Amino acid sequence: MNRVKYIGSAALRMLLLVAAVSVLSFILVAASPVDPLTAYVGAESTLSPAAKAQIAEHWGLDEPPVTRFLTWAGNTLHGDLGTSITYNLPVGKVIFSRFWYSLALILAAWVLSGVLGFIAGIFAAIYKGSVWDKCLKAFCLVLQSAPVFWFGLLMLTVFSVLLGWFPLGQAAPMDKLEADVTIWDRLYHLALPAITLSILGIGKIALYTRQKLIEIMNSDYFLFAKARGESMKQLILRHGLRNVSLPAITLQFASFSELFGGIALAETVFSYPGLGSAITAAALNADAPLLIGIAIFSAIFVFAGNFIANVLYSIVDPRLKEGGYRA
């Protein structure tokens, strides 16, 4: 019963969120100096004003914003998100085809930052105050404050240009047919963007894990286990990891939003054909339907990340299991 109730309320909240995001992005685009007509025909178009007016009328641009919004919302509900001017394809299709590239990138960066950050944080906590701990802390702070695009350019310069170990960009070799591209080609092209994107989260998760584990190591139950003869290794494996994993995983799921923001920069630097480079292109070309479409899609994606974290927490933590689901 609790489960149904929880999922029901989550679904309701998601609907409200999507509605709010739609309204907000529509208002922002409508209020911006972007003129869909100019964006479509080009600034130096030779079309006569009469012809332009005809197009505007056909699109319904002369109608009040509320009517336009309702028309757009109605179409969206029927699955028609409009046509992207940039790619000359339906918005849904653009998002769908590019989403898989971005998803691969986000998941790779997510796992990479999660695993590396978690392990680094644990060792830093165990050897708190050591040279290793201090170096890691400094390294994390530098990573935290380094802009993604700058780090991406640095990676490109060093590993692609100077050393030539990795390709300069794209998601597959330029000289191969789509059908010939292997999974290794894709992973090879994914490596640098994924590492670049992972620096967004790695410092945060490492510092958090370190702090949390230090807290646990000072807790009464840790001391008691020590007083009962458990070695440091047993203490960390039996009590440390058990108690630090949940909050760390939760934090990692919550970082979906940052990753989604990060792909806009990372994909642009590496010319990686995902949603991030699409949103940059959409913004530069005043491609309103695509912009709004991606905004809604990312809201759903981030919401799903947080939702999974909450559900996971309540499934794994026995203290929450008994009390039912909590958000």
Add this chain to the structure above:
Amino acid sequence: MANDKKGQPLLEVEGLTISFNRYDRGWNKVDLEVIHFLDIEVFPGEILAVVGSSGSGKSLLAHSVLGILPGNANISGTMKYKGKTLTEKLRKKLRGHEIAFIPQSVDFLDPLMKVGAQAKGVKGTDEQMRRVFKRYGLDEKTADLYPFQLSGGMARRVLISTAVMQEPELIVADEPTPGLDLTMAMETLTHFREFADEGGGVLLITHDIDLALGVADRIAVFYAGTTVEVCAARDFQQGKDALRHPYSKAFLDALPQNDFRPIGGTQPYAGNLPEGCLFADRCPQRTEACGQDVPMRDLRGGKVRCAHAT
């Protein structure tokens, strides 16, 4: 009982002083001395009850024996187990084996681990766990519960089980009875008594002197981080005149079944200790001599830290 048992003590603590580094306002580093020149001994076959009001440093004594004080604690003085100095290395060997610790509350159990697995620890077996749980009236399902699902009394019994499981020689029990009803509390202490009669030693830290008097051989009275008196338990039962230190006498007076009469003043705070006798400002017998260092001395078969006691 205490006087007939001599020989080598199981645990000897001599001149134990514990202080904590703390940052006061700004960069001022202050040394907060919480235990001062503490001496106690626990012999095999006896229960030594350490009594005193809260904030007197009783728990810290227990933690320092086990070597689980926080990192910013400075410890000096000597601690010996069976005549051997308790080094970190020796402690590691003895913990969970010869020395067992019963902590104060359910917070000392891992919140995310089932209590059965915790009671078993890394050194016990399922068989042992079942036997000990049965002995303490915990049914089989208890092993599958998480600490937050235990009632206060159950948690207490689980904690006691953890200690008995490993068949130790010395039990350090930090307030083991609160949360238990009187029958259960008495039973727990009876278990300690049996354990001591079989040759083990118990350092029983408690504020419940009535319960302690029923089973303990000797009593150490704690005040502001040090022992002011160590005496046979029967001295407490005989009344004020058999006791030595003015604080022990006041402690006895303040008990509900006696006059229930508190004395004025409060225990001095660790950061702000007077010179000389720590009890001086509340003591009716205070003289010039109390401003000097007052060492522990033997008196009438016990020990006292007072210049005037007779």
